[in-house]
Amino acid sequence: MIDTPTIDTGTFWLVTIALGIGTYLIRFSFLGLLGGRQLPDWLLVHLRYVGVAVLPALVTPMILWPAATAGQFDPLRMTAALIALLAGWRFGVIWTIVMGMGSLWALQYAFG
């Protein structure tokens, strides 16, 4: 990869341990402490969309301005990402990975 900054060791362990503890507390919350208490409906409704709210926002800059091309838009990566999205929507996890990587390699072979 071109010019990827290395992750600081201290920061890595801080994040990993804090994330581990935080994730554990989320998992433990109701089962361990809150018992059968019911979450309010408005909160449950918002939680349902966390995944589709965070992940596309995270992935968009990676597709539009890839680090591997020093931030230059790359039509091949864009096309492969759209193919992956379609494959994932239609056929599920495995096909996203297969079609995403496969189509990028095919496109790079054909046009690169």
Add this chain to the structure above:
Amino acid sequence: MKLVSNPRAYWQGLRDCAPFVVIVVPFSAMFGMVATDAGLNILQVVAMSAIVIAGSAQFTALSLLQDEAPVFVVLLASLAVNMRMAMYSAALVPHIGAASMRMRMLMAYVMVDQTFAVSVRTFDAAPQMSLNEKISYYFGCVTIVCVPWYVCTYLGAVLGQLIPTSLSPDFAVPVCFIAIFAPMLRSLPHIVAAGVSIVAAVVFSGVPWNFGLIIAATLAMMAGAQVEFWQRRRAARAEGAR
């Protein structure tokens, strides 16, 4: 209380979760590969998988760390991704809430999407199952999902170093994220939320410390919820008109 007091239920859980191995293996191997590529050593990669055991949050944290985002943004975004597990935790209470505290502490640690989904589906369908059978079943699910998760993270980390740059291993990161959210786009609110997320990510991309991500995610979550509320109101009106 023993982890496996009922071997029959244990094996049934293991068998019922076995199909997910096809997803867990490439996914954890990808994580191992991508994390090594990002400059982490094998101990760090495996430790992260063992401490966090949550693929999407691990990928999220990793890519934000690489972007040199501030620690609180990294944690906020990755914990938000894991908030869904609060729902899993709540949904498991009626089934295994009566287990001992030590048992519940252990069961919380290995609570992941697949073990949760399969065991709750089974418990709902078989209310006659005893607490011990349910616990054994749960750990059957855990064995077949979590053990490959650790092992394949390690294998991915070791073998990933052999992959040449010409194969664009960097692209595996967005592909993994797409693999997580694309199958979720099953209803209008989910699609709207994802659309808002993408547009807002571009609009707020200039906001410092990757805070644009938090803004985009919040807006998208609200958009999804509002569409769902709107759908409910519409359904209620249709019901009233009848």
